[in-house]
Each structure stands twice: as structure tokens, then as C-alpha cells.
């Protein structure tokens with residue numbers, strides 16, 4: 099077919115435009131700005147089998163995943179809502195025994211009051227082929243010191259820290275963003291307006307404390323003096339569900355220790371609400387020493403064997419999750 103010259107030129111120009119636009123769209127479709135990875139479409143096809151939109155998905159099963167599937171149960175909600183707040187007698191008795199109170203307040207009345215102060219929403223239980231939620235769980239180990247993990251930690255969608263966990267002055271090693279801060283009344287710190295406060299309650303009084311700490315400030319003492327007020331956004335408060343707490347203890351720790359540590363509970367929260375979990379600052383440093391990254395003095399051996407937590411068993415389970423590619427462990431220095 100013989101086209102006039104101007105039509106040839108127009109066809110070429112159109113073709114050029116089409117290629118440019120396609121390349122542009124393609125690049126932006128697969129470039130995830132919140133992640134350090136360029137998501138090549140062949141990786142998406144090859145690796146995640148449609149369980150989620152990340153390269154690695156929590157719910158994606160490998161051949162030898164019996165150990166994982168026997169334990170992993172997505173129908174136990176990690177966070178408390180009005181609807182899932184009713185505890186079975188079994189759960190209530192176990193939970194109330196953790197830090198036994200002599201005369202606990204009426205649990206359902208306290209929960210009722212709680213959800214008048216904080217929002218009642220089902221969050222994060224939206225796993226599916228469209229979702230890629232990457233999470234950094236940041237423990238407080240001294241192995242973070244000099245690790246230069248800051249940028250890597252900050253590149254996840256969620257950055258979960260716990261207890262004191264200062265970032266100011268340690269940004270290069272621990273990062274600066276915090277989306278979720280896990281704490282209990284005795285370890286509470288002030289947060290900025292955007293950070294989610296995740297409270298782990300060990301007793302009914304802890305729920306009364308969070309109500310009070312966000313409003314009147316009347317609860318000043320649990321079994322030790324506690325902060326009577328806390329700086330945090332009431333709309334960003336989440337409560338770790340006691341039913342989930344017990345499930346973690348029984349299914350994952352098989353009853354080892356008296357109850358799971360904050361670190362393990364935070365890790366397990368991530369395993370249940372994230373598609374990709376990166377773990378930092380857990381365990382001893384390379385020299386086998388235990389300390390916090392913000393302190394120079396070493397923690398005594400008693401720290402690992404308090405009788406409350408079974409650190410060795412928790413570490414074994416964490417290592418198994420890493421071996422089975424469910425989480426990635428960054429061991430620092």
C-alpha cells in the first residue's frame with residue numbers, strides 16, 4: 099500500500115506516541131514508590147500466585163508449610179472491636195490470671211465505655227490479591243547499633259515499634275517513621291498525632307487506664323505508678339485482642355513461658371495483618387550480648403530468663419518463620 103508522505107509521517111508519530119504512553123503506564127503500574135523494589139511484572143506472575151500483590155505473601159503456601167498452617171489462623175482478629183470483645187470464660191479467666199487483679203471492674207461495662215472514647219472499626223483484615231502491605235517490626239536490641247538499617251526500616255508501609263523505642267538520634271540505624279507503637283500501661287510513652295497506639299491489655303484495669311489516660315487522668319497506679327495522661331490521638335488507639343493473645347500463646351508458643359513477650363506479640367500482629375514482614379532488632383548482638391540500642395550497659399542474664407517469657411522458645415519460633423520464608427530477619431551487628 100502506498101501512502102502519501104504526510105500520512106506515513108502521521109502514522110509514525112502516532113506509533114511513537116503509543117509506545118511512549120504504554121512505557122510510561124507500564125513503569126508506573128509496577129513501580130511501588132513505598133517500596134525499594136521495582137516490581138517487575140514477571141516476578142509478580144512467577145512468585146506470588148495471586149495471594150497478594152507483593153513478591154512474597156504471608157498466605158502463600160509452600161510444599162513444607164504444614165507447621166505454619168497448623169498454627170496460622172486468620173479468623174482470630176488481632177484487634178478488639180465491640181463485636182469481638184466478648185471473651186469466653188476460658189479466655190477471660192486465663193487473661194485475668196496473667197496479672198491478677200483482686201477486684202476487677204465489670205469487663206463488658208469497661209469495654210462499652212472504651213468504645214465511646216476510641217473508634218470501633220475492623221482494620222487491616224483485608225488480605226487479597228490487590229494488597230501488598232510491607233511491615234517492619236523493630237525490636238529494641240543492641241544489634242541495631244551501627245546496622246545502618248534506618249532507610250530499609252522506613253521503606254515499609256507499616257513500621258511497628260514497642261515500649262520505649264526512641265528514634266531521635268538513632269535514625270541511621272533504626273529509622274525515623276513509626277506507624278504503630280505497641281505498649282502497655284507500665285511501658286507507655288507519648289506519641290505524635292499520626293502514630294497508632296496499640297495497647298496490649300493484661301487486665302481489666304489496663305482498659306480503664308487507657309480510657310483515663312486519654313481523658314480524665316484518674317488512674318495513676320496499676321501494680322506500679324503509671325503515666326496518668328498520655329499524649330496520643332484518641333482516634334488512633336487500637337487494643338490487642340485478649341482472644342488473639344491467648345491464641346498466640348497456645349498455638350504459636352504451645353504454652354511456653356507464662357505469657358508471650360511484647361516483641362513476640364508485636365511480631366505476631368504483623369504476621370496476621372501484613373503480607374511481607376521484615377524483622378529488625380530481635381535477639382542478642384553478634385557478640386551474644388543483650389542490651390537496648392539506646393543504652394551502653396548490658397542487660398543481665400536475668401533479662402532473658404525472667405520466668406515470665408520463654409525467650410528461647412520465642413526465638414526458635416521466630417527462626418522457623420524465617421526459615422520458612424514467612425518473615426525476613428535482619429540480624430544487625
Ligand SMILES: *[C@@H]1O[C@H](CO)[C@@H](O)[C@H](O)[C@H]1NC(C)=O
Pocket residue numbers: 171172173174
Ligand atoms: C480458627 O479460629 C476460629 C475462631 O476462634 C476457630 O473457630 C477455628 O476452629 C480455628 N481454626 C483452626 C483451623 O484452628
Ligand SMILES: *[C@@H]1O[C@H](CO)[C@@H](O)[C@H](O)[C@H]1NC(C)=O
Pocket residue numbers: 204205206207
Ligand atoms: C457486667 O455488667 C453487665 C451489664 O451491665 C451485666 O449484665 C453483667 O451481669 C455484669 N457481669 C458481672 C460479672 O457482674
Ligand SMILES: *[C@@H]1O[C@H](CO)[C@@H](O)[C@H](O)[C@H]1NC(C)=O
Pocket residue numbers: 291292331333
Ligand atoms: C490529629 O489528627 C486528627 C485526626 O485524626 C485531627 O482532627 C487533628 O486536627 C490532629 N491534630 C493535630 C494537632 O495535628
